[in-house]
Amino acid sequence: MKIGCPTEIKPQEFRVGLTPEAVREAAAHGHEVLVQAGAGLGAGFPDQDYRAAGARILPDAAAIFAEADMIVKVKEPQAGERAMLRRGQVLFTYLHLAPDPAQTRELLESGVTAIAYETVTDGRGGLPLLAPMSEVAGRLAPQVGAWTLQKANGGSGVLLGGVPGVRPGNVVVIGGGVVGAAAARVAVGMGANVTVLDRSVPRLSELDDVFMGRLTTQYATQAAIADLLPGADMVIGAVLVPGAAAPKLVTRAQLRLMKPGSVLVDVAIDQGGCFETSHPTTHQDPVFEVDGIMHYCVANMPGAVARTSTRALGNATLPFVLALADKGWRRALSEDAHLRAGLATHEGALASAPVAAAQGLDWQAPEALIG
Incomplete structure (x- = not known):
């Protein structure tokens, strides 16, 4: 199989779909890997590293999309890239279709077989291709939130860790999954007072045990969120409904409950955001203000640490890339129900129930589409 890896073109996206190590593995399996010139530079991988691993640059x-049987990316294809996709080709990347009707429509029109990283599952009920980037984004969230809190950046001027004689800042993390736990770990390490909300009592119990009293856990209700907002210096939105649009957990009206200069960090922005006032931003222009509250809503947060993120993502995706290439997409999906859960579109048909529900479209079960 010819595996293609283009340069990411989303603003300030420095990650790359394949590392040189992944290229070497694919070449050892007898596949030809096509890498766009300069694709790995943002993550610190020059073209010569890919050539040495066996890639053709x-x-x-346009050359990548024209030749490749499978396209391996990081972020969802942008409009110009979607125009180059075709029937019979496999696209393997993050898609986040639920809040993006235009992308859904154009993927369906292209006829491409699109497999979404974020809905591939594992035997423990996890999302193995989303988890590494969730870990990165979660660890970044308190860092970028602390930066936004600085007065020069529009924040209230609170130092999260405080100093002797001055209380630390209060951080509220909504969602106790991979993102939330990672965010809590860093926020606790910075010295903040941290509260994590989740609707899974067993998960709250796990977090309580892991952090050994260094944070507060609370069952997530609208009333609980509203009660915490007035004292919060930072709220991190870390909720996930796999494949579906994120629920809106803080309304615009509730911003009036918060202190001026407080910060919302919306890690769920790829799925539409979990704050009503959120909209996607970029690393170049990451922050905006609504009713005195600062919002950090960068849609590709892990791209800021591209080398770490690329290696972490590559470790997770490589076994699936090899399975798709070695077996062909149909056999690979037939034999692996967890990979099959990632199927989003195939030859003009939608294969995702959550996306169909979000956009009012018809869908077919992946099993029916692959035959």
Whole structure:
């Protein structure tokens, strides 16, 4: 199989879909890997590393999309990339279709077989291709939130860790999954007072045990969120409904409950955001203000630490890339129900129930589509 890896073109996206190590593995399996010139530079991988691993370097994205049987990316294809996709081709990347009707429509029109990283599952009920980037984004969230809290950046001027004689800042983390736990770990390490909300009592119990009293856990209700907002210096939105749009957990009206200069960090922005006032931003222009509250809503937070993120993502995706290439997509999906859960579109048909529900579309079960 010809595996293509184009340069990411989403603003300030420095990650790359394949590492040189992944190229070497794929080449050892007898596959030809096509890498766009300069694709790995943002993550610190020059073209010569890919050549040494066995890749063929092509000059532009058009050449990659024209030749490749499977496209391996990081972020969802942008409009110009979607125009180059075709029936019979496999696209393997993050898609986040639920809040993006235009992308859904154009993937369906292209006929491409699109497999979404974020809905591939594992035997423990986890999301193995989302988890590494969730871990990165969670660890970044308190860092970027602390930066936003600085007065020069529009924040209230609170130092999260405080100093002797001055109380530390209060951080509220909504969601106790991979993102929330990672965010809590860093916020606790910074010296903040941290409260984590979740609707799974067993998960709250796990967090209580792991942190040994260094944070507060609370069952997540609308009333609990409203009660915590007035004292919060930072609220981190870390909720996930796999494949579906994120629920809106803080309304615009509730911003009036918060202190001026407080910060919302919306890690769920890829799935539409969990704050009513959120909209996607970029690393170049990451923060905006609504009713005196600062919002950090960068849609590709892990791209800020591209080398770490690329290696972490590559470790998770490589076994699936090899399975798709070695067996062909149909057999690979037939034999692996967890990979099959990632199927989003195939030859003009939608295979995701959550996306169908979010956009009012018809869908077919992946089993029916692959035959």
